[in-house]
Amino acid sequence: MKNFKKIALSVALTSMFAGFATTAHANADESFDATLSLLAPIDLTEVKGLDFEPTLxxxxxxxxxxxTSVDAAVFTARGxxxxxxxxxxxxxxxxxxTGDGSDDTKKITVDTFTYGGSMDASGNAQFSSSGDLSNLRVxxxxxxxxxxxxxxxxGTATFRLTYL
Incomplete structure (x- = not known):
């Protein structure tokens, strides 16, 4: 019986301390704001296509x-x-x-596209305070x-303007 009392006391003390341990948890809450910007769709317009000087x-x-050439492609945009x-x-x-374009003698490759005007050399630009952007040159x-x-x-190429 003495051992039973010791065991019961031990279990009671363990339960009591375990209860203290579980009730010692603390919580903290902090609110936060959520935001979303809905951007206007970009309206992109070709003003002029890309031309090359006549060549022999x-x-x-x-x-x-x-x-920077007058032959560069030019675009305007609103956003x-x-x-x-x-x-x-x-x-x-x-x-x-040219013609039916059926063989290599009727094909010319165009690459190494470059940017200027209102864009920097990497193509980066910014809409004005009124949402206009002009003189995008390729x-x-x-x-x-x-x-x-x-x-x-x-030939035909695709110029894309994307929000950053």
């Missing part, structure tokens, strides 16, 4: 149009005031063709090969 056939030459954006040509290169390099036939070459 029968030669290997890279024809470069700088973004959320003061918001930063990045402009870029989606494709790393495009192919301009240049590029056309790689003419000696076997390319004479003619008018055309």
């Amino acid at each position: 056939a029968n030669q290997n030459v890279n024809v470069v149009t700088a973004p 959320t005031a003061n918001w930063e954006v990045k402009g870029q040509v989606v494709e790393s290169s495009i192919v301009m063709t 240049g590029g390099t056309a790689h003419v090969q000696a076997n390319d036939i004479a003619g008018e070459y055309r």
